[in-house]
Structures are given as C-alpha cells and as structure tokens.
Amino acid sequence: MPPSRRITLKDLARELGVSTATVSNAFNRPDQLSPALRERILGEARRLGYRGPDAKARSLRTGRTRIIAVILAESLTYSINDAVASELLSGIAEVLDAHGHTLLLLSGRQHASQTPGSASIADGFIAYGLMPPGLMASADLPAQRPLVAIDFSPEGYPTVHIDNEPSSYAIARHALRKPTRRPAIVSLRLTESPCNGRVTEDHTLLPPESSITRSRLAGFYRALEEQGFTPSDVPLWNIEENTHEVCAPVLQEILDLPDAERPDLLLCMSDRIALTALTLAEGRGLRVPEDLRITGFDGIAEGQYRAPRLTTVRQDSVEKGRIAARMILGLDEPRSQTLATELWLGDSCP
Template sequence: MGVRKPTLRSVAEAAGVSTATVSYAFSRPDRVSAEARTRVLAVAGELGYAGPDAKGRSLRTGRTGAVGVIFTTGLTYAFTDPYVTAMLAGLAEALEPSRTSLMFIPFGEVSAGMAPDQVRRSVDAVHRAMIDGAVADGLDDDHPAVRVLAERGIPLVRSNETAAGPSVVIDDRQAGRDVGRHLAGLGHRDIVALVATPHEPGRVVEVTEQTPLFPYSRLRLTGLRESLPADTRLRVISGGSNSALAGQVAARAVLRGSERPTAIAADSDVLAAAVAGVARERGLWLGAGLSLTGFDDQPVAAELGLTTVRQPVHRKGFLMGRMLVDPDSERGRITLPTELVVRRSTGPAPSVRLGE
C-alpha cells in the first residue's frame, strides 16, 4: 500500500488548527498570527505538504493569481530587448503588492505566415493559460490571441493606439511627425525608415506590405510621411526581428553603394545602435556623413549620442499592470507623453548649410 499524500486537512489536524488557517498560512499570511503560521509551515514540512493545489484553488475562488503576457517575438525577447525588459519591470512593480504572478505566453508571429497547425497550437496555449488578466504589446483587435481572450472573458490591457478597450499608449503618429520635422529641418530629403518586420532584414517593404507591421510602426510611418516635404525620397526597409544582428544586416544593405540615404529613422534604439556600429565600420560620422534617429531612449541612446524619441516605458508597464489588479484606479485609455531628445547623431544633410 502506497503512502498517502498529505492534504490540507491532514496538515490542519496534525497542527491542531482549522483548514482555513492552513490555507491562509500559505496564501494569506496577513490573516494568521506569526506563531500559527510558523507551526503550520513546520508541520507541512514534516509531512511533505507543499501547499494548496493552485488549480483547485482557482476553481474554488475563480482566480488564479496570475497575469499573462502575450509574446509574438519569442520568449527570449523578454530577456534581451531593453524596451520589453523595462516594460516588464514596470508591470512587475504594479503586480508585486498583490502577490500576482507573471506568466509568459508565446504566440507565433501571424504575419510571418504561420502554418494552420502553428496557429492552432498558439491559440491552444492562450486557451489553456490559467490567468486572471493579460497584457499584450502591439497586437491588433483581430489578432487570434486577442479574440481568444475576449471569448474567455479575460481582461486585456494593450499598449497600442488601435486597441479597443483598456490601453496605455503614446501618440506614435505625433512622435513620427516630430522625427520627420527634425530631419526635414536639417535639409534631409533622402531618408530610410528602418522598422522591425517579419521579413528578412535589408529588404524594401513596399506600401502594400506595410499593413502587417506592428500598429506602432504603421503610425510612426504615417507621422513621418505627413511631416516630410513632397520632394523627399522615403524608403521603408526591414530591420528584421529588432535585434542587433538583424539590424547590422539591414544597415549594411542600406549603407552600401550609391543609394545610401542622408538619414535613417530607426524604429527602436536597438536598430539604431546596430546602424551606428556599421556606420563606424564604413567610416561615417553620425551627424555629419549620416544622420540617425532611434526610438525609446534606452541607456544605449545616451551612450551613442543618439537623437531619439523618449517614451516612459517603465511607467507604461506599471499602469498596464495597475489597470488589471485595480481596475477602479485606472480606466479606459491613458496617453503618456513623448519627447524628441536631440543629440549629436543628427546634423545638416551633406551639402546643406543651414541659415544660408
């Protein structure tokens, strides 16, 4: 006969307390005395009891104590991209007081041409996730993950202006205008917009291919176009997966030969930093032979003297989390401010002398 698995009730009996006290000792220690909790945990350790079953508790209470984060760029992105790590830090800060856990939920990039079985596996992962709410960055209303969460009645907070429902956003279109006006004012008429896409880095992204871009990229491109003079040549080039390696491949393609632009407006500081490295290889001085802008104002931007759009990423993550754990504190949509931070990476276009 096998050894009986310890239960909440057997721990309560052995400790001489109620089952509620045992439950509180693990999940709500503020509800029991320090002495009672110490006794319960000691008995639980002796019996090999690890705590109430999370699945069973969620069925009884209707809550799991977890918030999901939807990733369409791979889970490793959460640990390597400075924008994502800053957003997650803010999110965790908002969730920590309520002891709410974070669950990372991978979902393949639909616009990259996922096979039906890949979409099905991703959808199943969202269906199975035991979460009370979710956060998604850069997903449109018709994204399969968004639809599944809506069907399940799971509260969702997003960070793009196209979102219907609770969201924490910046005015990406206006930020694009700010970049465009700055470059146009410096005399630049041959500009490349370098954006993260599911396409291979370095290839031209035609207008007909720009619909699947992330919502924020589409809005920034719209603002950029609106602010540039009619005689400006603007090319949209894929930066690939928004990584240093992909950015380097894209930069080498853009800076090769006679088609080199006078300015590059990168969709992130990650891509801009990659361009800066390749520019150095080619003997180009930023702000002189080539102007370069980024987006986010991560620490690397100041190190490189990069002109970039500053956005409060940590604050964005914090407010998204607070919308989920305390929906009465924040409602609807919050728009956070941005600022174009001008540094030495931008200057007059070659052969242009301002003020003459």
C-alpha cells in the first residue's frame, strides 16, 4: 500500500477481510461487535495509522454529528463538583460512550445568545434541573431535535423523575415517629425570586412543574399534617444553591436561634444541606440526634462515611442518566418515567 496515501476505511476493511460497515461499527457502534473483533480492528487501525471515519464527512453525508448536548441548570463548575449532578452525567456518558456519541455540556446560566450557537450542532438534548425561564422555547433550541428532561416537566417532552413526594413523605413520617416540638424545613431553590433565608408570605413559590422541591415540600407537609402540624406551624427556610458556602449562613441563622425557638428536627431537601447543618451543629456543641435530629435527601457517599451517618433518601442518579441517554439515542421508547428511591436510616435521625 503506497505510504504517501492516507489510509481509508475501505483500505482497512480490505486488509482485515471484513465489510466497511464492520469497521465503521468498531468506531461508532461498538455494541454491534464482539469485544475481540473490535479490538482486532482497532489494533490493525493503529498499526496502519488509520484514525477512524472522518467526522466532518459523515456529518455532511448523514446530517448527524453524533453529539448529544446536556443542558445543565447550574454552572458547569457547580455541576461537575456536585455529587448528584456528577453521578447523573456519569450515567449519561456511559451510554453515549457505548454507542459512539460525544457529550457536549452547556449551562442554562449562559446568556441566551450563547446557547443556540453551541447547541445547533447537537443531534439531541438532555435538560437537567431547574431551567431559566424561556430556555425551552422554540427560539432557544433547534426545532425538530429530540429532548428529554430530568427533574422538571416541560410540556410535550418525555421526563425522568424520582418519586419525590412519596419519598419525602416516607422520611418525614419516619422522623416524626419520635416526639417533635419544633420541626422545620430547609428547602432548595423553592421561590420565584432569590431567597437565601426564611420564606415568608411575601415569597411566591415556583410552580410544581418547574421544581422538584415543590413535590418534596408536599411530602413533608403530608407527614406533618398527619401529626397535627399545619404548614403555618412549621418554619420554612430556603437555600439558593446546594453548596456549603451558600447553605452555611442560612443554617447558622437557624442554629443560633434561642433554645426555645431553635428547631429540634430539620427536614432538609438535600444531603449537602443536611451535612452542613451537622457540621455547624457540632461546632456549637449541639448533640445529633439528642438535641437536634436531621434528615437529608439524595444518598451521596459523603453522608454515609461520616459519623453520625446521615438518615436520607437514596436516589439512583446514575440510572436516571442512563435512562435519559437511552431515550435520546432512540434505544428506548421516549416516555416519561419515575424511579423508586430507598429510605436509608442512619444515626442523624434514628
């Protein structure tokens, strides 16, 4: 074979005695081949200096780029560092890797003018979290491209959720089995206008279809009402971002209340909130669970490796990502799905 000429897919197929489709599958659809055959093709490709099918030519020929865009409600830095978002992205990447697709990360917090240009190259979209107003409008994303939403419910699109209301009810019901005089709720991104502190009557809550925290709040309230508490009896605080730095000032305000006003039970809508509460309570000499019982939500590893171990709801974020990715690739029927969760009983609220 002349060394001056670039090796083509047809050349490699001829050398191996296989079809061009088989070589293409080795690079683009590895699930279609046995591991041994794929490794043989890739090994010969490396030996001959063949780097794979020309992506630009394939895109022009098929009209597809094999790129899936994941639009994140938060900044890219936050999403990569957040344990729940990171697990979800891992599940998406696992499926895309196995089927020869590339993952493109976009932030919903970018200026609107930035999103369409980046998104126009994607074959489909997975949108995750509380999206900024208007992002799902037809002007913001290319028309006729499939989309799957996770943790919010835009009209007309398949969604992936967990059983937020029943699982919140279950953990609150467990917590309330022991006598509680001053329960309180610490929510996450619950109000239409930014609120990092106590929620009052002046605040408007986000609509249920925009925020999973409305479902979690409903589950908490259902369990509390069974024990004779009304929503007005239970103080509600809101956290704007699920980080220690943003959680800490709100939780300090709660824990520094006079003894007669300080909650003896905190129902937290995330493990990060609950873990921040644990750290700050210990720093103030409060005993958990004797003086203060705390529950979380998510089941992140950090909450299970420290003492006292966190009582929480475990959601399978990796599986949520897998399901969304399989739907966007057309491997599974695009239909809305709700995953079950697990109640994990730890020492923070036995």
